[in-house]
Amino acid sequence: MEEKKTIPETQKEEEEEEEDWGSKAWKLITKVREKAPLIQCITNYVSMDIMANTLLASGASPAMLHSINEISDFTPHVHALCINIGTLSPDWLPSMKSSATLATQLNIPWVLDPVAVSASDFRLKACLQLVGLKPVVIRGNASEILALSTASVGSDKLSKINRCGRSSLKSLAQACGAVVAVSGAVDIITDGKRVVGVHNGVPMMQRDYATGCAVTALIAAFLAADPLRPFEATASALSIFGVAGEIGMDLAKGPASLRMHLIDSLHGLDQKSVFSGVNITSMP
Numbered sequence: 001m002e003e004k005k006t007i008p009e010t011q012k013e014e015e016e017e018e019e020d021w022g023s024k025a026w027k028l029i030t031k032v033r034e035k036a037p038l039i040q041c042i043t044n045y046v047s048m049d050i051m052a053n054t055l056l057a058s059g060a061s062p063a064m065l066h067s068i069n070e071i072s073d074f075t076p077h078v079h080a081l082c083i084n085i086g087t088l089s090p091d092w093l094p095s096m097k098s099s100a101t102l103a104t105q106l107n108i109p110w111v112l113d114p115v116a117v118s119a120s121d122f123r124l125k126a127c128l129q130l131v132g133l134k135p136v137v138i139r140g141n142a143s144e145i146l147a148l149s150t151a152s153v154g155s156d157k158l159s160k161i162n163r164c165g166r167s168s169l170k171s172l173a174q175a176c177g178a179v180v181a182v183s184g185a186v187d188i189i190t191d192g193k194r195v196v197g198v199h200n201g202v203p204m205m206q207r208d209y210a211t212g213c214a215v216t217a218l219i220a221a222f223l224a225a226d227p228l229r230p231f232e233a234t235a236s237a238l239s240i241f242g243v244a245g246e247i248g249m250d251l252a253k254g255p256a257s258l259r260m261h262l263i264d265s266l267h268g269l270d271q272k273s274v275f276s277g278v279n280i281t282s283m284p
């Protein structure tokens with residue numbers, strides 16, 4: 001007869017919490033599909049197409065409106081807002097600020113993507129002004145989040161050994177009052193207290209421009225589905241996008257076909273694939 005092993009209580013709790021992410025993510029994508037939230041994106045010229053198609057494939061309704069003449073009429077009616085500074089110019093910045101200000105005043109969740117924040121002084125200053133307008137989530141790659149950390153928290157306060165490590169990420173989240181997400185092979189998400197890692201996605205996603213921008217928009221859709229739990233929404237969106245990338249990669253021949261298959265997989269994602277694919281773990 002097989003020997004019965006007993007699992008220590010703490011390990012059991014951790015396993016239960018980790019197992020639970022599959023159902024959290026499934027509930028959120030289901031809610032996005034049911035609610036079809038309206039997501040305003042003020043984004044760059046490169047990402048508009050993949051972002052709109054990612055949102056549509058998830059069940060959300062994208063709207064790429066950026067004219068200053070339309071913000072006051074339109075932003076109050078959206079369920080979430082995504083601001084991306086990828087092709088920032090002086091004439092778009094007032095629209096971004098105005099839309100972000102309205103969203104914060106009206107309790108509409110919004111997410112900031114600090115694309116290439118350290119490329120110029122103009123971009124860094126603009127990004128810090130936007131951070132001051134209280135995004136609910138900031139999602140960038142490691143170099144962008146490191147640049148933002150150094151500028152927002154101060155290089156002297158960051159550990160020299162572990163400058164983009166978990167403790168500096170937590171400090172950034174606390175300083176900004178936002179959930180901070182760093183994408184990469186393992187995406188790291190923190191709300192300043194909790195930290196989780198998302199172990200989904202495939203390396204080929206880095207060979208395709210604007211996948212980062214697209215997942216930031218998906219975070220906005222998940223925020224619209226559950227505005228009170230931005231940490232869970234952010235981790236789930238990153239995981240679901242990664243699972244769609246994994247399934248898409250089985251059919252793809254390279255970056256261009258991955259883009260197509262990722263969007264198809266996101267559209268067709270079922271409960272079984274979400275439960276077996278979502279891989280989110282707590283981090284100390």
Ligand SMILES: Nc1ncnc2c1ncn2[C@@H]1O[C@H](COP(=O)(O)OP(=O)(O)OP(=O)(O)O)[C@@H](O)[C@H]1O
Nearest residue numbers: 141183184185201202203205206209210211212213
């Ligand atoms: N090595 C990897 N393995 C698995 N998934 C990855 C890897 N690198 C990136 N990803 C995934 O690709 C997506 C985009 O992340 P990335 O860090 O490339 O964003 P980014 O640099 O902001 O992209 P862009 O600026 O082109 O929009 C995320 O969903 C992330 O999880």
Ligand SMILES: Cc1ncsc1CCO
Nearest residue numbers: 044046086087115209210
């Ligand atoms: C290539 C590129 N240039 C500005 S934004 C962008 C898309 C990826 O962020």
Ligand SMILES: [Mg+2]
Nearest residue numbers: 115141212213
């Ligand atoms: Mg990016």
